[in-house]
Amino acid sequence: SKFYENELRKERLLQQQISQKLEQIRSLKEDIIRSGELESTSNYIARRFGVRAGLPGFLGKKLCPNLHIIPLDFARYTEASRAVRAVLSQYAVIPSENEADLNDQPGQAEDSRRIAMVAASLDEAYLDLTLHLAERQSWPEERRTFWPRPATGAKMLVCSAHSFAASLLSRCSCNRNKKSRSTVSPGLSNDSDTLKSSEADRTTVTTTGSIHTLDAGQQNVQLKKPVDLELAVCDQCGYLLRSGRRVFGTSAWEAVREIRFRVFCATRLTCSAGIGPNTLIAKIASDWSKPMGQFEVPRSREAVNEFMVQMPVRKVSLYFCLPLCLPL
Numbered sequence: 001s002k003f004y005e006n007e008l009r010k011e012r013l014l015q016q017q018i019s020q021k022l023e024q025i026r027s028l029k030e031d032i033i034r035s036g037e038l039e040s041t042s043n044y045i046a047r048r049f050g051v052r053a054g055l056p057g058f059l060g061k062k063l064c065p066n067l068h069i070i071p072l073d074f075a076r077y078t079e080a081s082r083a084v085r086a087v088l089s090q091y092a093v094i095p096s097e098n099e100a101d102l103n104d105q106p107g108q109a110e111d112s113r114r115i116a117m118v119a120a121s122l123d124e125a126y127l128d129l130t131l132h133l134a135e136r137q138s139w140p141e142e143r144r145t146f147w148p149r150p151a152t153g154a155k156m157l158v159c160s161a162h163s164f165a166a167s168l169l170s171r172c173s174c175n176r177n178k179k180s181r182s183t184v185s186p187g188l189s190n191d192s193d194t195l196k197s198s199e200a201d202r203t204t205v206t207t208t209g210s211i212h213t214l215d216a217g218q219q220n221v222q223l224k225k226p227v228d229l230e231l232a233v234c235d236q237c238g239y240l241l242r243s244g245r246r247v248f249g250t251s252a253w254e255a256v257r258e259i260r261f262r263v264f265c266a267t268r269l270t271c272s273a274g275i276g277p278n279t280l281i282a283k284i285a286s287d288w289s290k291p292m293g294q295f296e297v298p299r300s301r302e303a304v305n306e307f308m309v310q311m312p313v314r315k316v317s318l319y320f321c322l323p324l325c326l327p328l
Contacts, residue, residue: 040072044291081122083266091259092117092127118279126279129255136250144248144258148240150265157265158243159234231261231292233270240264256294277304284311 042051049064092115116128148157232241248258256273274285275296288295297307
């Protein structure tokens with residue numbers, strides 16, 4: 001019948017289309033398939049060219065022709081995340097007197113009873129430092145002293161050039177890594193990264209809480225944003241610029257500096273941190289001094305309101321948006 005013949009014709013056309021698609025798929029190269037992937041993340045130099053997470057790879061190449069697309073390696077990310085959490089967990093241990101209260105709560109794992117930390121993702125975590133800071137006040141200086149190395153007897157993670165000014169001028173003479181760690185050609189386009197030279201032979205760099213003066217030969221390097229010289233790293237080799245031991249204080253600010261220093265020694269990864277009265281304020285504060293910085297919002301209503309009022313609406317939740325937008 002005509003109906004049966006039409007059905008057979010449809011079936012042949014369908015099988016022909018399927019065969020053509022299979023042939024096309026088998027003829028594709030690996031590079032062509034990978035070019036359709038989206039960017040997972042990008043470093044800060046690539047972001048200056050407009051490369052952002054979620055951007056297709058071919059668009060990233062158009063925005064930045066020197067862009068290097070690196071395949072994902074979740075096994076390596078997970079290993080680094082575990083090393084970071086091992087450091088963080090040491091600052092969120094609940095004392096034994098509080099553990100007695102938590103032992104009465106059934107269904108909780110041992111680690112959750114002892115650690116006041118929440119891991120939001122592989123590269124983000126929230127810590128409650130209240131108990132740690134109370135205990136830290138009685139710590140001797142030896143317990144707050146660390147050397148720039150991953151373990152006792154290991155090699156120091158210090159740039160061989162030993163020159164802060166040379167690294168700022170991208171003239172590092174170290175031989176640890178001849179290739180730049182950035183994925184695109186470096187360029188100082190942001191105002192915060194502008195370097196100025198003068199005829200003076202002294203370099204003054206302002207850091208949080210102190211002024212540091214360094215010899216810089218015949219050039220003077222001035223940074224518009226604060227730089228923590230104890231945690232600064234070389235742009236070329238990725239190692240610390242200063243050698244010697246680090247002695248940290250007992251305040252929350254010093255405790256966070258110590259955490260960032262120990263995370264770098266364990267993983268060679270820099271990180272940013274935020275200090276605040278709650279997780280939301282701390283999260284927003286961590287974005288305030290990126291990259292490789294930290295910001296603290298004091299524990300007072302006036303300080304929080306002053307900090308939040310200068311935030312764009314998209315950065316805060318509805319809880320903060322309502323009182324901030326009411327005057328408008």
